[in-house]
Amino acid sequence: MDCNYSSRIIEPIQSRCAIFRFRKLNEEDIGHYLKRIARPEKLTLSPDGIKAIAYVSEGDMRRATNILQSASTLRRKVDEKAVYEVSAIARPEEVRQMLELALDGRFEEARNKLYNLLINQGLAGEDILDQVHREIFNLKIPEPVKVKLIDKVGEFDYRLTEGASERIQLEAALAHFVLIGDRLKS
Amino acid sequence: MFEPWAEKYKPHKLSEVVGQPQAIQWLSKWADFWRRGKPEKPAALLYGPAGTGKTSAAVALARELGWDLIELNASDKRTFDIIQKVAGTAATTGTLLAGATGKRLVVLDEVDNVYGTADRGGYRAIENVLKQATNPVLLIANDQYSIPWTIRGLCFLVNFRRLTQESIFKTLERICKSENIEAESLAINIIAEAAQGDLRSAINDLQAVAIGRRHLTIKDVVVYRRDKEVNIFEVLGQLMQATSARQARALLWALDRPPKDAIDWISENIPRMLTEPADLERAYEALSRADIFLGHIRRRQSYGMMGYAGDMMTAGVALSRQGELKHVRFQAPSSGVLMGRTRATRAVRDSVAKKIAKRCHTSSREARKHFLPYMNVIFRCDKNVANRIAEELELEDGEINYLAGV
Numbered sequence: 322m323d324c325n326y327s328s329r330i331i332e333p334i335q336s337r338c339a340i341f342r343f344r345k346l347n348e349e350d351i352g353h354y355l356k357r358i359a360r361p362e363k364l365t366l367s368p369d370g371i372k373a374i375a376y377v378s379e380g381d382m383r384r385a386t387n388i389l390q391s392a393s394t395l396r397r398k399v400d401e402k403a404v405y406e407v408s409a410i411a412r413p414e415e416v417r418q419m420l421e422l423a424l425d426g427r428f429e430e431a432r433n434k435l436y437n438l439l440i441n442q443g444l445a446g447e448d449i450l451d452q453v454h455r456e457i458f459n460l461k462i463p464e465p466v467k468v469k470l471i472d473k474v475g476e477f478d479y480r481l482t483e484g485a486s487e488r489i490q491l492e493a494a495l496a497h498f499v500l501i502g503d504r505l506k507s
Numbered sequence: 508m509f510e511p512w513a514e515k516y517k518p519h520k521l522s523e524v525v526g527q528p529q530a531i532q533w534l535s536k537w538a539d540f541w542r543r544g545k546p547e548k549p550a551a552l553l554y555g556p557a558g559t560g561k562t563s564a565a566v567a568l569a570r571e572l573g574w575d576l577i578e579l580n581a582s583d584k585r586t587f588d589i590i591q592k593v594a595g596t597a598a599t600t601g602t603l604l605a606g607a608t609g610k611r612l613v614v615l616d617e618v619d620n621v622y623g624t625a626d627r628g629g630y631r632a633i634e635n636v637l638k639q640a641t642n643p644v645l646l647i648a649n650d651q652y653s654i655p656w657t658i659r660g661l662c663f664l665v666n667f668r669r670l671t672q673e674s675i676f677k678t679l680e681r682i683c684k685s686e687n688i689e690a691e692s693l694a695i696n697i698i699a700e701a702a703q704g705d706l707r708s709a710i711n712d713l714q715a716v717a718i719g720r721r722h723l724t725i726k727d728v729v730v731y732r733r734d735k736e737v738n739i740f741e742v743l744g745q746l747m748q749a750t751s752a753r754q755a756r757a758l759l760w761a762l763d764r765p766p767k768d769a770i771d772w773i774s775e776n777i778p779r780m781l782t783e784p785a786d787l788e789r790a791y792e793a794l795s796r797a798d799i800f801l802g803h804i805r806r807r808q809s810y811g812m813m814g815y816a817g818d819m820m821t822a823g824v825a826l827s828r829q830g831e832l833k834h835v836r837f838q839a840p841s842s843g844v845l846m847g848r849t850r851a852t853r854a855v856r857d858s859v860a861k862k863i864a865k866r867c868h869t870s871s872r873e874a875r876k877h878f879l880p881y882m883n884v885i886f887r888c889d890k891n892v893a894n895r896i897a898e899e900l901e902l903e904d905g906e907i908n909y910l911a912g913v
Contacts, residue, residue: 391881408880409875409876428778432778443852443856445875447872451876480795480798483803484799485795485799485802486801488774489774489794492774493791493794493795496787496788496790497791497792500788502784503784
């Protein structure tokens, strides 16, 4: 039997089972497994490629495998560039830079980064907010502030699902980062 | 209650239609033919610039002759069946008001904006209606040459001209009188002149400056005119300096753009003007709220929400400012235009995601993020599989091209 949460399985069944809990895979695990695929498939897999696949797959091995296969159809050498080419996701550095610019009060530069993601890379607003959410944990700001920001990002995501427009909502989110950055300075 | 004066002072009889003696004479002649039986030309085409009395004359005609009036907007595709019914053979049974001898006057407004102009299907439908008509039909258009000659040939042509400044002046004067407004002649004359032969816009302008006043002076009108012709950059500057909600919301009108475009102009320029981060955040929060209302309107056609959207993007933004204002060069919305260009692509992307989501029992968001990229690769690299998927998902050509990156 397999399930997502063992606690959702009724007690009488649980008691008759040996329970194996599978956690999300980390970068190392994924890398290990991807290399095992790459060898017989005669692919070159660069370290930054593994890192990128781990990020995009969010610890999901099936996704990771799919990404590897997609990327390998473009090039025999699977590197960071190939991975982001076949995924609907921005490089995490780009999102982080955008947020850091906003926190630094450089709203217009942050906004231009946003336009690049939205327009040139054609990403969806909701997916960018997903990544903003993930990047918040990597920012150099006090932990309680991170929680406040996550709540706020969730609010803008909610507004998007209510039919608001990607550009205005993401700009508003950046404006909020500007405010938080300013408060942290003083 | 607010009542547009342009409605309130509409003519009730043909003789009350202002400044179009010749057109009215022709129109009466055509109506006379109809009273004696079906004339050679069953339809009349009233053409001329906006605000010259075409629709008003049609309504006045029906009222004067006791004909039932059926007004249809020609730009709506569904109306063609209805036109067939009311103007065609089914109408021989007479009318509610006048019994068996009564006529129905079918008015097709805005015929130059007919749906299906591209394939001419709309016009063909009108042509058929005119050929079979047993009741008088009036077509109304701005430009007679935008209508195919096959239709024009079936019509009695009635030209409405721009009104003279004098006849507009007289009408405005009459309205002032019955509204108990003492107006300076010069003030009225400025409005009459600016209207350039369009009586409706003149009446609207008069109401805009005169409503709620007992006296109308040349000064009121001059201020109004300057407002009206003010350019968008000036308005943006005024918006950020506005100190009252009423003052700020009035500027949306001066921006003279639909709220969905106005928000692009405002969001493009406010970041450069505001100096305080807290102001910026509050202003954007207001824009975000406005945007939510616009989203609602887009999705559910709930146009009643437009007021909230407009107020939030003007008053909401203006009053979020506490700090200093920086003077900057305004810019046209660059991103908005670019987004507009990619909007079609985005729509295709989302429609594909929706189909995948339905077939794979997942959310469109999941489909867009984790399935679409593989689809892209498949459609670029493996035609056979791509075809099978396209069939399975019932993809349309545009969607297939999107996936293949064409």
